[in-house]
Amino acid sequence: MSHHTTEGGPERADRTPPLGRYYEVGGRRLLLHRSGSGSPTVVFLPGGGTVGLDYLNVQRRAAELTTSVLYDRAGTGWSDRVDLPRGSAEVTDELHELLRVADVPGPYLLVGHSLGGLYARHYATRFPEEVAGLLLLDPAHEDYNAHMPPELVEMWNAWDPDEALPAELPAELVEFYRDELTLNMAEWPEEVRGPLVDRHVSPEWLAVGFQEARNLDQLNDELRQTGPMPDVPLIILTATGIDAFKRAVSQGVPEALLRAEIEGKQRLYTAVAESVSRGENRLLDDAGHATLHWRRPDAVAQAISDLLDTIVH
Template sequence: MWIMKPPLGEYYDVNGRELLLHREGSGAPAVVFLPGAGAVGMDYWDAQRRAAAFTTSVFYDRAGTGWSESVDLPRSSAEVTDELDALLRSAKVPGPYVLAGHSLGALYARHYASRFPDKVAGLVLMEPAHEDYRAYMPRELVERWDAWDPADALPDELPGEILEFYRVLFEQETADWPADLREPLVDSHVSREWLLTGIREAANIEAVRDEIRAAGPLPDVPLIILTALAIDPFKQAVSAGVPEKLLQAENDGKTRLYNEFAASVPRGENRIVEDAGHVTLPFRRPDAVVQAIRDVLAL
């Protein structure tokens, strides 16, 4: 279902589909926020508005997600990055861009940079999905992931207590936001449709990883990774039954991976964020996100 009348943004036609994009600020390079799977552009509003104080700052919803028009999911990374390129042209957002990608959005950001190197001035990757992530994880944790069946993740009827649990979590993370933004965002996040969208979009993650592997090197641009280490209620909710020692081992593994990833490019850096988790990073530490954007622009 395509939910009309979002709290922020305008619609732009891209290949016959109406896509939501919100922009503030002025100047270049523009920063563009790429949401993770299950996230939407407005989740990055706090960081996006702060970045608008010093440059053009944009968030958007991919087709089939958030308040943009529906499309069958999943899609290839080539489709997603072609769409982003067309949307930025349609919305007349000046390039080159600093791409701020979160989780799955970080894979798309890297793919865009590899495909359109002249259009990218820098990368800020928040808790990035990575093609080698599993190789850095303990075997027991990987086996647990392999045993998880996404078909069982969302039954036809979600228990009210589960929905209320997620509602409270999202309300806590957006407690200081204006009510006209917070309320529709939280209501939509706890809808079955939006919960399913995150699962559907990431269903072809192995194919997307293969696209990244085949894409070639990144351009020589500044890269800052933000690694969030808090095992917060969101992480606990999606990791139910996983012992804390394994969650700590995941943190150790991803820190090693991101350190090596940052060291593999000429101007790369991995920054540790202790007081936020994978989902909550843009909500709890927009200041860390914006500082990384400032620093990428300065390099």
């Protein structure tokens, strides 16, 4: 399902967001939700297929410590539609401008999950004077596949998202997804959780998750060409568990390969943490890739608190 901008400007986001407000960036309305006060500001960058409000539980905990914001990239969530996929420079320029327009004070502690982790590192490399620290939750990385078993990479390369996402998903798959989301977001206020889960299981939002990460090779090339990450305090949280979401999207992948992927990313993330002077890789054995911030909000909040301590002192 592709989205094209209309003659009168960008396609408008659907429905009123349950939380947050709109700011205009490049002629598009982007959703941003802010709470807390103080500096540095914690900024959450969602993973592919997720949206800002998916991180409400950890954003609220961060807001007890300092200013804390979450947002939806253009083309995702409640922000205006845009053709996907996009390059990382465009995505990070957009966030840079959004923080300026919304008057969100720097410096920033960027919290990036999965694809958002790649964008967070790119932002820090492009705007080093604005970034005080990084928290990466199972981040996408340009060297990810190099640390994986070749047979697993072959399986990934053979996977065609157009074939993988039929026009209509089987009802039992949609119900599985709805149940998992509802369970994992049990502590969200109902007026947020209801619309959030409904939109997540809609064909449009499901398609967006696939569209946004289609150009991963291009994104990886952009990161390689940008130069080294600034030497800022860094914590990586590595999910070493295999949850229901992972099993659902990895059907047909042998257990041994799923374990080998975890070992490979552990080696990669340890190397990334060691590439800066104040870097650390923390392993979470009771969380999976997609559900890390839902299953272990305490670990995310602790890492934010530890980084703030490091930055402030």
